[in-house]
Amino acid sequence: MHIPDGFLDPITIVLTYAVFAGYLVFAISKIRNNLSSERMSLIAVLAAGIFAAQMLNWPIPGGTSLHFVGGALAGILLGPYLGFLTMFLVLFVQCIVFHDGGITALGANTLNMAIINVLVGYYLYLIVLKLIKNDVKIARVIGSFLGDG
Numbered sequence: 001m002h003i004p005d006g007f008l009d010p011i012t013i014v015l016t017y018a019v020f021a022g023y024l025v026f027a028i029s030k031i032r033n034n035l036s037s038e039r040m041s042l043i044a045v046l047a048a049g050i051f052a053a054q055m056l057n058w059p060i061p062g063g064t065s066l067h068f069v070g071g072a073l074a075g076i077l078l079g080p081y082l083g084f085l086t087m088f089l090v091l092f093v094q095c096i097v098f099h100d101g102g103i104t105a106l107g108a109n110t111l112n113m114a115i116i117n118v119l120v121g122y123y124l125y126l127i128v129l130k131l132i133k134n135d136v137k138i139a140r141v142i143g144s145f146l147g148d149g
Helices: 010-031 037-054 071-078 080-098 106-131 136-148
Strands: 057-060 064-067
Touching: 010 080, 010 106, 037 071, 037 080, 071 080, 071 106, 071 136, 080 106, 106 136
Parallel strands: none
Antiparallel strands: 057 064
16 A cells, blocks of 8 residues: 555655665666566566556555555566566656655655565565475465565
8 A cells, every 4th residue: 555645754754765765776786787678578568567456446444445566476577676676667657647655655655565565575485485396386376465465
């Protein structure tokens, strides 16, 4: 769920933007030489699919709603750094075009859905994959489910 504009105090906004910016620089340094045209196409298609899935909202008590988060899926399919970049693109478009979240909360939303969610889903997938002796389907389901939880 996106954190709305005006919800966070200024210190949290600055701290989450600092973590986001630091991770962005780190991720770009990791993927700089490994970005082919096929990977860029996969990023674009996956971002569009995740964007469409995240636009489906269900109301929950308390006057808010929930939606799918594709961070674990992006991490499992693309790895932690390209998965982060994919999710950041989705969140940025949602923030700028649809005002989902907001510009002051973009750092926190990116931290929650593009960094933590992608890393947790990806590493849970790898752990489960080793534990159940390379059953990729089960590892993907468990990693995605627990990563998005």
